[in-house]
Amino acid sequence: MTTLLLTHESYLAHNTGPYHPEQPARLSSILKGLDQPIFSGLIRENSPRASEHDISRAHPGAYTKRLLSVIPSKGLRQLDSDTIISSGSAEAVFRAAGAVIRAIDAVAAREVDNAFCAIRPPGHHAEADQAMGFCLVNNVAVGAFHARAVQGYRRVAVIDFDVHHGNGTQKIFWNDAETFYASTHQFPFYPGTGNSGERGAHNNVLNVPLLEGSCGEVFRGALAEEILPAVAKFKPDIILISAGFDAHKDDPLGGLCLAETDFAWATAAIMDMASEVCSGRVVSVLEGGYNLVALTDCVVAHVETLKDH
Numbered sequence: 001m002t003t004l005l006l007t008h009e010s011y012l013a014h015n016t017g018p019y020h021p022e023q024p025a026r027l028s029s030i031l032k033g034l035d036q037p038i039f040s041g042l043i044r045e046n047s048p049r050a051s052e053h054d055i056s057r058a059h060p061g062a063y064t065k066r067l068l069s070v071i072p073s074k075g076l077r078q079l080d081s082d083t084i085i086s087s088g089s090a091e092a093v094f095r096a097a098g099a100v101i102r103a104i105d106a107v108a109a110r111e112v113d114n115a116f117c118a119i120r121p122p123g124h125h126a127e128a129d130q131a132m133g134f135c136l137v138n139n140v141a142v143g144a145f146h147a148r149a150v151q152g153y154r155r156v157a158v159i160d161f162d163v164h165h166g167n168g169t170q171k172i173f174w175n176d177a178e179t180f181y182a183s184t185h186q187f188p189f190y191p192g193t194g195n196s197g198e199r200g201a202h203n204n205v206l207n208v209p210l211l212e213g214s215c216g217e218v219f220r221g222a223l224a225e226e227i228l229p230a231v232a233k234f235k236p237d238i239i240l241i242s243a244g245f246d247a248h249k250d251d252p253l254g255g256l257c258l259a260e261t262d263f264a265w266a267t268a269a270i271m272d273m274a275s276e277v278c279s280g281r282v283v284s285v286l287e288g289g290y291n292l293v294a295l296t297d298c299v300v301a302h303v304e305t306l307k308d309h
Contacts, residue, residue: 003307004106004115005039006099007031008047011120013088017076020084021253021290022121022134030118030286033296034303041307043112047099047119050142055097057145058138058172059128067093067136079131092121093137100143103283104238108151114271114282114306116243118299122287124166124242125191133164133191140240140285141172144179153237154178159227160185161219161266162244162287163254165194169242170205177202180234182227184208184219186247186256206230210247212255216262219247223266228273238281239274241267245289245298253290260294260301267305282306 012024034042052064070077071090078084096119103115123140125133144156158173160166160183170193173179185194187209194207208222231239245263247256267284274282284306289295 001113001307001309003042003303004103004112005034005042005044005118005303006047006103006115007118008095008099010088010091010095014092014121015076015086015088016084025292026289026295027118027120029292029296030299033300034118036300038304045102047095047117048102049094050097050101054101054146055137055142057149058141061129063129067131082133083131083135085136089121089136095119096121096123096139097137097142100139100283100285101146104143104147104151107238107281107283108147113280115284116303116306117283117285119286122244123285124160124162124169124244124287125164126168127171132168135168138168138172140242141169143240143283143285147238148178155180155234155236156238156240157182157231157234157236158240158242159231159270160242160244160287161247162242163247163251163256164190164244164288165207166242167191167193170194170198173200173204175201177204180204180231180236182206182231184210184222184227186210186212186254189255210256213257215257216259219256219258219262220265223269228269232273232277235277237278238283239270239278241270241282241284242287243284243302244287245295248289248291248294248298250291250294251289253288260297263298264301264305267302268309271306271309
């Protein structure tokens with residue numbers, strides 16, 4: 001497999017303050033892990049910038065302009081109890097969305113087999129008109145609508161295994177019959193959404209809640225028995241992964257008990273299913289993960305699987 005790694009130094013300038021869990025050190029640690037010799041074959045690119053028009057497909061109206069208008073010229077600004085922005089946030093936002101767009105274009109053109117976007121800020125909590133939960137722009141939703149508008153793909157699926165439910169992605173996709181959102185996540189938990197009865201207006205949402213303390217066997221069963229068959233039945237033209245690694249047993253913000261081997265297994269299982277339904281087209285996008293050692297180990301296992309499976 002040929003795997004594209006997209007990242008950018010601007011992500012390090014998105015400053016969330018000294019004690020915030022979604023910190024620049026997350027990305028620094030990941031990139032150090034991906035600098036090992038086993039990753040010498042990765043194709044590495046700097047993330048390009050998305051345009052306001054690109055972002056408007058997922059965030060219509062004046063959302064982007066409103067977001068830009070509150071970014072401070074210096075210091076920090078708190079949008080809610082969890083979400084903090086700084087002068088470097090605007091460039092990071094445009095480059096994060098741009099990474100997903102570039103990854104989709106590269107996979108569509110068969111320049112690479114798959115891609116991993118090592119980006120921040122994360123995106124799956126961002127709703128069409130609201131930033132929340134560390135997230136400013138919904139990167140996978142921007143990518144999904146780009147895939148349809150520019151690459152001509154008709155159906156796009158997102159598989160989300162972050163410990164937190166991607167309320168933003170679900171809400172953006174809710175009324176769109178040609179998008180599919182499937183999630184495993186701890187429940188009940190932040191942000192309070194994601195019960196199994198939330199199905200989307202067109203039966204295009206599948207939530208498989210996991211109880212606090214659930215470990216790898218339960219997680220693997222949820223993917224193998226529910227998520228993957230449902231996505232395969234949807235028959236997407238491309239699959240995006242909201243790759244959050246905060247379901248790891250050592251993560252300070254989650255209560256699940258997964259190990260890096262579980263994420264490697266999930267990656268391989270998604271790739272196997274993708275090879276059957278969409279010619280293997282997979283783009284993975286970093287979401288959460290807040291223990292630096294666990295996060296790095298999980299990303300290493302995830303990207304090693306993307307390139308070698």
